[in-house]
Amino acid sequence: MNSWYLAILVIVFYEVGFCTAGEIPSVDTKLGTITGLRKTITFLGNDHTVDSYLGIPYAKPPVNERRFQKPEPREPFSEPYQANNFGAACLQFSWFEEITDSSEDCLFLNVYVPNSKPDESGGHAVMLFIHGGGFTLGTGNTYVGETLASVGNIIVITINYRLGLFGFLDLYDEDGPGNFGLWDQHLALQWVNENIAAFGGDNARVTLFGESAGSTAVVLQALYPGNKGLFRSAIAESGAITMPFTVPYNHIKPATYFAESMNCNVENKAEMFQCLQQAPAENVLKVIVDTITEDFSGGSVKVTLNPSVDGEFIKRRPADMYIEAKTEILEEVDFFRSITFMNGINAAEGAVFTIMHADPQNIDSFKVSREQMNNQVMPAAAALAFSFNRTVTDALKQLLLFEYTDWKNPDDPDRIRDQLVRFYSDVFFNVPAMELSRLHANGTNAGSYVYNFRADVGGHLYPTPSWARQTNHGDELGPVFGYNFRYNKILGISTYTPTEKELRLSNKVMTYWSNFAKTRNPNEPKTDSTGKVWPIYTTASQDYLIIDEEDSIGQFMYVRELEFWRKTLPMFFEAIDHKSTVSSSPSSKDGHCEKDGPCN
Structure with a gap:
């Protein structure tokens, strides 16, 4: 998930030393120069200096013709990029989390770097966090990685990825094939692999971790063989792939609901896709807000879209995969077992x-x-x-x-x-976690x-x-x-x-x-x-x-x-x-069928 230019440059960087607190940290990446922020934090009486690079765009904005498409890598910066503020969260209606800065242009990540010598000469180990929120809400901005990075002496990265309709529309054809949010995460892993060395990271030691839906996403990434070489270990916190609704059977229904709510033609899937792709983002958000406001529990089901079996990122339903893995060698399970895995529940x-x-x-x-x-x-x-x-x-x-x-x-x-x-603990968490x-x-x-x-x-x-x-x-x-x-x-x-x-x-x-x-x-x-x-x-x-x-x-x-x-x-x-039923007639002899066989 992280990549580096030359190990010797990393070693020289740490031998020369660090800028003093208050100076502006700067790194030269393949995309150009990125500047950040430096601060000192205190944990259990110990002071730690950490560099934060906030709101780095890792993909082109997924808007207009790029809506409902796989993400595209970001082009190099034309001038030094000031990573001083969080980027916008992905468009959502925040049910309990106060997110007022959501946008369709949201593919940003945050990098937290400890201002200390790494544990190995190749650079710091790296942890990339995927936030939860039912694939419908949340942002990596909430989870500030400064303390974990400095106390753990590792690089911590948090990311945004597309949510809801924008991230998981699937019409079961070449239009809107689904799982765009998962492809966003995959591209973020590639970004880290290619750029993390500039931050002092070791791209041979990357761990993916996440919580709730983010944990489920971690597992899905760990089952995608295309991630080989991007991370070597994963931590799943309270989320697995056989949780109810994780890979639902019907994606057309919520897509149709959105389309009907915005007066799109739902009789023709191609026209429906085009209408959804061209709809103003604020109109999509209004459908979500109005639906959930009218009926929280029932409404949330109508406007929720999750990962789907797209034949590429996810090739089969999790329950089917578990059964097939008992007798067959599956590429995704082979890859999963090649990484070190930590799994837990509360x-x-x-x-x-x-x-x-x-x-x-x-x-x-x-x-x-x-x-x-x-x-x-x-x-x-x-x-x-x-x-x-x-x-x-x-x-x-x-x-x-x-x-x-x-x-x-x-x-x-x-x-x-x-x-x-x-x-609820057993259904949504305990049983799915243990079978995983x-x-x-x-x-x-x-x-x-x-x-x-x-x-x-x-x-x-x-x-x-x-x-x-x-x-x-x-x-x-x-x-x-x-x-x-x-x-x-x-x-x-x-x-x-x-x-x-x-x-x-x-x-x-x-x-x-x-x-x-x-x-x-x-x-x-x-x-x-x-x-x-x-x-x-x-x-x-x-x-x-x-x-x-x-x-x-x-x-x-x-x-x-x-x-x-x-x-x-x-x-x-x-x-x-x-159920099988046996219809029988009593024998004329004693009114009962014989003990060892059915009556004739």
Whole structure:
């Protein structure tokens, strides 16, 4: 993902030394000279100097005829580029994150460089982060990489990529083939590969990492053989490819909804594509805003577009790939197993979905009665779990209620709510994550690592109710980035001050992550800030690290849940969908069919 001109230039750069704080850092890349900003940050009482290069365009603006096309590399700068400010976020309606600077011209990246000697002569290890947001919202600008870069002594890069209709329109033909957002990410990796040496980076040591939909994107990139040589390791935080809605079956439906909302002809796909390509960006955004404002949950489904099976970047549906990989050699799985992989989930990820059933003005008081769970909540949750592709029959509902009931206290509203959190955690995060780690570990020599993040944190990245006592979706990101966020853009607060305990936790997590980037082993180089030795995950032992105030080792994480969702339920559906009936007539002798055979 990073590239360098000559190793000797990197060595000379670090032997000569660094500019003093306050000077303007500058690098000469293949695209031209780029200037940035230098600042000093303090973490756990230690000062670190870091150089930030913000808002670097890595592709031509994807507008006009380049809308709904693969991104094109940016041409060289005609004069020195001042990378002093974030570039615009990709066009979106921010449901809870305050993003006011979104634009269709949004393909920018940010580079954070520690002002210190690298751990190896070839240059700093590099980490490229892909933000989450359901492929619909978010920006790399939110995740400020200064602390992770300086404390971890690595280069950190955050990127924007096209979202929603602009990033994932797929009409299942040569017009609008989909996955433009994934191609954006791929081009950003190529940009790093060709230019990172100028920043002091080592393009032989690149790690891709992301959270939520960004984690899913990381996995999709790790399954695309065209990325060979662009990165050697990947970290997936709370996102996998078999999560519901990740690769939906129907992309025509949301595309048609947009087209109809803007009075396009939907009878002819070529005309529909042309109309969508020429529509003013503000008109597309207005459709999203109006639809979600009118009906948040139902509306968001109408205007959400995700990655699709395009035959090039994604060749088959994830569920099919898992089955085929058991008996066939698949190129994408081969590539996936060639990289070192870290995969993890938080203790109670499902809390982020559970609050959909609550009053948005009073999520802290949300409780669920047994009657509500039986007749309203579980049917709705089950429909979401199966992406609305399966009818939630009474038999299916009863089976799910049986599995997700605390039978010691079946009618306790708090326990019912906890079981709902468990349901969403299993469906969207736990089960997809564990089957992904099994896929990777089964046949790799590169190394697999798995974690479960359970530490108590404040400053949640997403709205979190007080009753969510375990770590919610996104809670690991504070420690990963050293609590360096644009909090005013997320939670509407000017800042968040982590406790001493949280800072120590963050130091440990950043050490694990930066170790992994440097050596492909979260334990090396060892430091006093790490806790237990993190074991390799294998399909036999299934060891994993529990990240907490005091770390510990666990085994066989969510094996029961994986068996239930991937074996028991399919057998149930098979029995329901293909029921066989035997019609028989009793014999005249005794009114019963013979024991060992059907009646004639």
